[in-house]
Structure formats: structure tokens, C-alpha cells
Amino acid sequence: MSAASSGSRPGQITIRGAVLERIGAERPYARSAPLRVQELTLDPPGPGELLVRIEAAGLCHSDLSVVDGNRVRPVPMLLGHESAGTVEAVGSEVGDIAPGERVVMVFLPRCGECAECRTEGRLPCSRGTAANNAGELLGGGRRLHRSVGGRTSASALEDVHHHLGVSGFATHAVVDRRSVVPIGADVPAGVAAVLGCAVLTGGGAVVNAARPGPEDDVIIVGLGGVGMAALLVARALTSGTVTAVDQQESKLDLARRLGADRALTPQQAEEDGVRAGAVVEAAGHPRAFETAVRLTAPGGTTVTVGLPAPGALAEISPLVLTAEARTIVGSYLGSAVPSRDIPRFEQLWREGRLPLEELISGTIDLDHVNEGMDRLADGLAVRQVIEF
Ligand SMILES: NC(=O)c1ccc[n+]([C@@H]2O[C@H](COP(=O)([O-])OP(=O)(O)OC[C@H]3O[C@@H](n4cnc5c(N)ncnc54)[C@H](O)[C@@H]3O)[C@@H](O)[C@H]2O)c1
Numbered sequence: 572m573s574a575a576s577s578g579s580r581p582g583q584i585t586i587r588g589a590v591l592e593r594i595g596a597e598r599p600y601a602r603s604a605p606l607r608v609q610e611l612t613l614d615p616p617g618p619g620e621l622l623v624r625i626e627a628a629g630l631c632h633s634d635l636s637v638v639d640g641n642r643v644r645p646v647p648m649l650l651g652h653e654s655a656g657t658v659e660a661v662g663s664e665v666g667d668i669a670p671g672e673r674v675v676m677v678f679l680p681r682c683g684e685c686a687e688c689r690t691e692g693r694l695p696c697s698r699g700t701a702a703n704n705a706g707e708l709l710g711g712g713r714r715l716h717r718s719v720g721g722r723t724s725a726s727a728l729e730d731v732h733h734h735l736g737v738s739g740f741a742t743h744a745v746v747d748r749r750s751v752v753p754i755g756a757d758v759p760a761g762v763a764a765v766l767g768c769a770v771l772t773g774g775g776a777v778v779n780a781a782r783p784g785p786e787d788d789v790i791i792v793g794l795g796g797v798g799m800a801a802l803l804v805a806r807a808l809t810s811g812t813v814t815a816v817d818q819q820e821s822k823l824d825l826a827r828r829l830g831a832d833r834a835l836t837p838q839q840a841e842e843d844g845v846r847a848g849a850v851v852e853a854a855g856h857p858r859a860f861e862t863a864v865r866l867t868a869p870g871g872t873t874v875t876v877g878l879p880a881p882g883a884l885a886e887i888s889p890l891v892l893t894a895e896a897r898t899i900v901g902s903y904l905g906s907a908v909p910s911r912d913i914p915r916f917e918q919l920w921r922e923g924r925l926p927l928e929e930l931i932s933g934t935i936d937l938d939h940v941n942e943g944m945d946r947l948a949d950g951l952a953v954r955q956v957i958e959f
């Protein structure tokens with residue numbers, strides 16, 4: 572439940588953002604409009620926090636999963652977690668970022684102190700995860716409020732939950748310092764945004780979890796923003812055969828254009844006996860996970876990145892795992908240390924080795940976010956980016 576508070580405090584500003592009002596709305600979302608663009612009140616940044624003016628925000632399946640209820644989160648929630656922008660103000664205790672600097676948002680802050688944070692990115696931060704599940708910032712509590720019942724004149728305000736410490740489908744956000752990584756002034760806003768989720772997650776799954784050698788073969792199953800980013804990173808870093816797998820012809824066409832040696836449907840890949848030592852599943856469906864396991868070579872590693880519904884189960888053969896000495900590993904946030912890995916992907920982009928612009932299938936404005944969710948649910952887009 573949202574706690575009501577009253578009055579407007581010094582330093583609060585009015586922003587516009589897309590708030591998810593209810594979970595499980597019927598399709599098409601263009602008609603049921605589960606996300607409602609509205610004015611909200613945003614607190615000034617507290618200690619260790621930043622106020623960021625958002626430049627761009629990508630639509631990721633993990634946003635859709637909150638809308639359709641596959642990831643249950645508290646509502647009302649201001650969605651969006653793949654965003655980038657310019658710092659407008661800093662709270663106390665922020666010594667290393669100044670107004671005017673540009674930042675990429677990261678959807679899981681790292682506290683830097685818990686046992687999980689000492690695993691070089693392998694495990695998600697436990698404190699960050701708890702804050703994300705509660706819809707709060709890492710420092711505790713919520714900085715987003717709105718008039719109760721949408722009455723603009725009311726003095727009573729109710730809290731709105733943060734999405735993954737970011738809430739990037741908005742003109743501005745207050746975020747924890749540990750939810751951002753600085754980015755160069757030369758990086759276009761859309762590219763900066765996708766670095767924060769699609770590239771960190773998909774690319775990180777390749778370099779940190781699958782870890783192919785420079786000549787190893789790689790297979791990517793599921794070619795949305797995350798899988799397509801994994802494909803780009805694999806193409807940039809290995810000279811082995813890179814195979815892209817998806818059910819959608821349009822995704823296979825794009826994958827070929829982006830340098831995949833082969834682009835196949837799951838059925839074709841299995842019939843052709845295609846296998847690789849490094850396989851990344853980025854579809855979020857148990858059938859795709861089963862495909863990824865079947866396409867993994869003896870001694871190889873299957874990395875699962877997708878986030879299917881909590882009750883979804885997969886069927887795999889334990890015998891094959893034993894007999895072929897195989898590994899299956901899950902990867903959240905690209906098993907990454909964002910402050911180390913985002914600059915690495917940024918530099919590959921700068922050198923022309925990672926054409927991240929190709930991940931952006933179109934730009935939309937905030938008022939069309941529900942239509943964007945429909946296109947995402949239909950599998951028609953790689954990354955749609957909201958520009959502010
Ligand atoms: N682990 C993490 O940290 C993390 C971060 C971001 C996203 N995710 C998850 O990763 C998944 C991918 O995200 P996205 O935004 O790229 O999604 P998306 O919806 O844009 O793309 C998914 C792709 O998978 C394809 N697909 C679906 N079923 C398939 C199957 N059986 N075989 C092959 N391909 C299939 C679809 O056609 C689509 O192209 C989602 O589950 C998302 O929630 C995980």
C-alpha cells in the first residue's frame with residue numbers, strides 16, 4: 572500500500588512519467604492503457620543521490636513483465652530501467668559526480684558491502700535486490716509522489732514505487748549514486764540508454780558468464796535487445812562461428828546483417844545439429860532455454876539470461892549433462908561489475924567495433940508507451956527508445 576504524506580517540500584519538482592496502475596491488463600495495451608502518463612512530485616536528491624534529467628529510455632521485456640504480471644512488483648510503479656541522462660543536481664555525500672555530467676542508469680545498484688557484492692559481479696547485491704523488490708531506492712524509501720486519486724489540487728500526496736531503482740520512463744529521476752555509471756559526452760542518448768540493460772546484460776552474459784575463447788563458437792537464442800546485444804559482443808570478440816536463433820524471420824534477417832554467420836529458427840538449428848561451447852539464452856521462455864541446452868556442445872556452457880514466469884518449468888536431460896560434462900549457469904545483470912564493464916562496451920562502440928545504434932528499431936514519445944509495449948509483446952521490435 573502507498574503511504575500518504577502531505578505538503579510540498581523545498582526542492583521538490585514536478586515531472587512527467589509513465590506510471591503502471593495495475594498488473595495484468597488485457598491486450599491491446601494501446602486500448603487498456605495500463606501505463607498512464609501523468610504529473611508527479613519528485614523529491615530533491617538525498618544523501619548519496621542524484622537528480623538526473625532523462626534523455627532516453629529503452630523498452631525492455633523486463634518492463635513488459637511487470638505490466639503482464641510475470642514479475643510481480645508493487646503498484647503504482649513508475650516503470651523504466653534502461654535509461655541515460657544528464658545530472659542536474661547532487662545530494663550530500665556525492666563527491667565524484669557533478670551537475671552536467673552524463674550517466675547511464677543500472678537496474679541493480681551495488682551496495683559494495685554485502686557478501687554478494689564481493690563476488691566480482693557473479694551474484695546480485697542482496698541489499699540492492701531487496702530495495703528493488705520493495706520498489707524503493709537503495710537508501711530506503713521513495714522519492715516519487717502524486718496527488719491522491721489524481722486530484723491536481725489536493726495537498727495530500729501518495730507514494731509511487733521506483734522500478735529497479737531507476738524509474739526511467741520520466742522526464743527526471745532521483746537515483747542512488749550506486750545506480751549510475753558515468754558516460755562520455757560523445758555517446759548518443761539512445762546508445763547510452765541501451766548500454767545500461769541490453770548491452771550490459773547480453774554482452775555481460777557473453778564475456779562474464781559464457782566466456783568464449785577468441786576462436787570459440789557462440790550461439791545466441793532469442794534476439795530481442797538483450798540477445799542482439801549479446802550477438803554484437805560475441806561478433807566483436809570472437810572469430811569463431813556465431814549463430815543466431817529466433818522464431819521471428821525479421822530478427823534472423825537483422826542478425827545476418829549484424830554479422831551472424833548463421834541465423835536459424837530453433838527447429839532448423841536442432842535439425843542441422845548446430846552446437847557450440849558457449850550458448851546464451853535471452854528469450855525468457857522455457858522452450859528457448861531447452862533449445863539453448865540442446866544446442867550446447869560437450870564441455871560447453873549454457874548461460875540463461877531470460878526471466879520467464881515464476882511457475883514456468885523446463886525439461887532437460889541430467890544424463891546428457893553428466894555424460895557431456897556440461898555447465899548451466901544463470902546470469903543476472905550480465906554477471907557484471909557495471910563500473911568496469913559499461914566503459915568497456917562504451918569503448919568498443921567508440922572504436923566502431925560494437926554498432927549499438929543497430930539495436931534501436933525506432934524512437935517513440937512517452938505518450939505512446941502503451942503502443943510500444945504492444946510491439947514488444949508481439950516480438951516486433953529490438954529496442955524502442957523513448958526520447959525526451
Ligand atoms: N538477466 C537479466 O539481468 C535480464 C536483464 C534484462 C532482460 N532480461 C530478460 O531477458 C529476456 C530478453 O529480454 P528482451 O528485452 O531482449 O526481450 P524481447 O522480448 O525483446 O526478445 C525476446 C526474443 O526472444 C524470442 N523468442 C521467444 N521465444 C523463443 C523461443 N522459444 N526460441 C527462440 N527465440 C524465442 C522472441 O522472438 C524475441 O525476439 C526477457 O526474459 C527479459 O526479461 C534479463
Ligand SMILES: [Zn+2]
Binds near residue numbers: 631768
Ligand atoms: Zn532490461
Ligand SMILES: [Zn+2]
Binds near residue numbers: 684686697
Ligand atoms: Zn551489495
